[in-house]
Amino acid sequence: ITLMVIASTIASVLAPLIMSFAIDDFIGKGNLNGLLWVLLILGMIYVLHSVFTWVMNVVMVTVSEGSLYHLRKDLFEHLQSLSLSFFDQNKKGDLMSRFTNDISIISDALSDAVTQIISSVITLIGVTLIMFIMNPILAITTIITVPFFFILVAYIGKKSGEFYERQQKTVGDVSSYAEEMMSGMKVIKSYGKEEDATQKFEMKNQQLRDTSIKAEVYANLVMPINLAITNLGQVLLIGVGAYLVLNGGTTIGGILAFLTYSSMFRRPINQLASLYASIQGALAGAERIFEIIDTPVEIIDDPQAREFHDIKGNVTFDHVTFSYVKGKPILKDINLSVKAGENMAIVGPTGAGKTTFINLLSRFYEIDKGKILIDDVDITTVKK
Numbered sequence: 001i002t003l004m005v006i007a008s009t010i011a012s013v014l015a016p017l018i019m020s021f022a023i024d025d026f027i028g029k030g031n032l033n034g035l036l037w038v039l040l041i042l043g044m045i046y047v048l049h050s051v052f053t054w055v056m057n058v059v060m061v062t063v064s065e066g067s068l069y070h071l072r073k074d075l076f077e078h079l080q081s082l083s084l085s086f087f088d089q090n091k092k093g094d095l096m097s098r099f100t101n102d103i104s105i106i107s108d109a110l111s112d113a114v115t116q117i118i119s120s121v122i123t124l125i126g127v128t129l130i131m132f133i134m135n136p137i138l139a140i141t142t143i144i145t146v147p148f149f150f151i152l153v154a155y156i157g158k159k160s161g162e163f164y165e166r167q168q169k170t171v172g173d174v175s176s177y178a179e180e181m182m183s184g185m186k187v188i189k190s191y192g193k194e195e196d197a198t199q200k201f202e203m204k205n206q207q208l209r210d211t212s213i214k215a216e217v218y219a220n221l222v223m224p225i226n227l228a229i230t231n232l233g234q235v236l237l238i239g240v241g242a243y244l245v246l247n248g249g250t251t252i253g254g255i256l257a258f259l260t261y262s263s264m265f266r267r268p269i270n271q272l273a274s275l276y277a278s279i280q281g282a283l284a285g286a287e288r289i290f291e292i293i294d295t296p297v298e299i300i301d302d303p304q305a306r307e308f309h310d311i312k313g314n315v316t317f318d319h320v321t322f323s324y325v326k327g328k329p330i331l332k333d334i335n336l337s338v339k340a341g342e343n344m345a346i347v348g349p350t351g352a353g354k355t356t357f358i359n360l361l362s363r364f365y366e367i368d369k370g371k372i373l374i375d376d377v378d379i380t381t382v383k384k
Contacts, residue, residue, distance in 0.1 A: 013123065013126040013127055013130065013264070064107065064110040065107075067110060068103060068106065068107050068110065071103065071106070071289070072099070072103060074293060075098075075099060075103075075289060075292060075293060076099075078292065078293050078295070079095070079292065081297045082295060082297060082298070083297070083298045083299045083364065083365060083366075084359065084364045084365060085298065085324065085365055086295065086298070088324060091172075091173075091176035091177075091179075091180065092176065092179055092180075093172065093173075093174075093175035093176025093177065093178060093179035093180065094172035094173065094175065094176040095292070096175060096179065097168075097171050097172035097175040097176070098172065098285075098288050098289055098292060101168070101171055101172075101175075101285070102168060102284075102285030102286070102288050102289050103285070103289065105168075105281050105282055105284075105285040106282045106285050106286055106289075108278065108282070109275075109278045109279055109281065109282035110282070116268075116271050116272070116275055117272070117275070119268065119271075120268030120269070120271050120272050121268070123264060123265075123267070123268045124265065124268050124269070127261050127264050127265045128143070128265070130261065131143075131258065131261050131265070134254060134257065134258070135244070135249070135250050135254060135258070137240065137244065137249070138237065138240060138241060138244070138250065138254075138255075138258045141233075141236055141237050141240045141241075142233065142237055142258065142261070142262045142265055143265065144233075144236075145229050145232060145233045145236070146266075146269065148229060149225065149226060149229050149269065150269075152225050153222060153225075156218050156219070156221050156222060156225075159218045160215055160218035160219040161281075161283070161284070163211055163214045163215035163218060164215045164219075164281040164284045165284040165287070166211045166215075167208070167211045167212050167215050167281075167284075168281075168284045168285055168288055169288075170204070170207050170208040170211050170212075171208060172288070173204055173207075173208075174201075174204050174205060174208050177200070177201060177204055178201065181197050181201070215281075222270075223270070226266070226269070226270045230263075230266050230270075233262065233266070234259065234262060237258060237259065237262055238255075238259075241254075241255040241258060241259075242255075298366060299363060299364075299365070299366055299384070301383050301384055302380065302381060304381070305381060305382055305383045306381070306382055306383065307382070307383055308374070308377065308382040308383070311374060311375060312340045312375050313340035313341070313374070313375070314337075314338070314339055314340050314373075314374065314375050314376065315336070315337070315338045315361065315372075315373070315374055316336065316337050316338075316371075316372070316373040316374075316376070317334045317335060317336035317337075317357075317360075317370070317372055318335065318370050318371040318372070318373065319333050319334070319335060319369065319370035319371070320333070320334040320335075320336075320360070320367050320369065320370035320371070320372060321333055321334070321367065321368045321369040321370055322353075322356065322360060322365065322367045322368055323368055324365075329368070330351075330352075330353040330356050331353050331356060331357075331360075333369075333370070334370070360372060361374075361379075363379055363380075363384055
């Protein structure tokens with residue numbers, strides 16, 4: 001990718017220099033034969049630039065989609081390894097938003113980021129060197145407005161990054177609430193809570209709208225600010241250039257080349273600024289994704305765990321205490337013994353912990369205290 005970017009950038013940087021040479025040495029002197037050769041070379045440079053750009057984009061798409069493939073794969077595999085307690089504590093809609101929306105934002109940024117960053121940096125270096133070689137005064141005139149632009153972009157990028165992060169969290173919240181309402185539609189209609197559900201969704205939807213507007217407003221400030229500074233820079237360049245032409249400090253071809261280089265110099269700055277806002281959104285999405293990937297697996301097999309064969313089915317709960325939320329135990333110091341083939345009924349109101357017995361026996365959760373044994377074997381000593 002780097003080689004393609006370098007080749008493409010060199011081709012584009014050389015074009016204005018050749019145009020300047022053609023204007024001063026061939027058009028100005030009426031040398032049409034020489035002009036034709038220069039135009040032929042210029043045409044070849046533009047063709048090569050297009051070819052290198054196409055190849056570069058093909059390679060970049062392949063690399064970025066491969067990276068996203070592995071990211072989705074790692075995220076999904078890690079979700080499979082997490083215990084049920086993780087899914088109890090995280091809303092399904094929010095998890096789906098991370099899996100779809102956040103990865104989509106990363107995809108949009110990644111497909112452009114690498115090539116644009118490399119191309120922009122190489123273009124800035126190449127154009128700056130050529131401008132100082134051609135005319136240091138005009139070079140300084142061209143780049144003098146750049147620091148003001150970077151100061152403004154840094155401030156805008158920081159603010160937009162904060163709002164993009166809030167936006168991603170709010171998207172997850174809205175998706176989670178919508179998923180929850182759809183799953184519980186029977187309950188909502190049974191109790192006539194449609195209006196309450198709608199009002200709550202409206203509140204969350206308004207929060208998403210307001211946060212998204214603020215994020216986009218800050219991000220879209222970059223273009224008009226860059227346009228204003230670019231136009232002021234062009235006016236300054238023309239003024240200084242005209243003075244130098246009148247005093248023999250440069251040529252008409254040189255001025256035209258500098259006007260082109262001025263646009264080429266600011267274009268990558270504009271691309272980097274726009275990319276900065278895009279990267280802020282991608283970083284917010286990546287942070288949410290890696291928050292899940294970095295979540296430790298709570299229930300893991302002991303290195304010495306063995307396979308469990310020839311199960312008879314004797315079940316023992318030995319002083320078992322368990323809580324879904326720390327400090328709020330569902331089962332307290334439970335002692336229970338059920339022989340193989342024996343039937344036992346567990347009764348109690350909703351939330352008393354009936355289903356919890358089966359969840360713990362299946363080791364979907366880790367108990368706080370005590371032991372659970374099958375055929376006198378502690379279930380933590382065998383493979384899940």
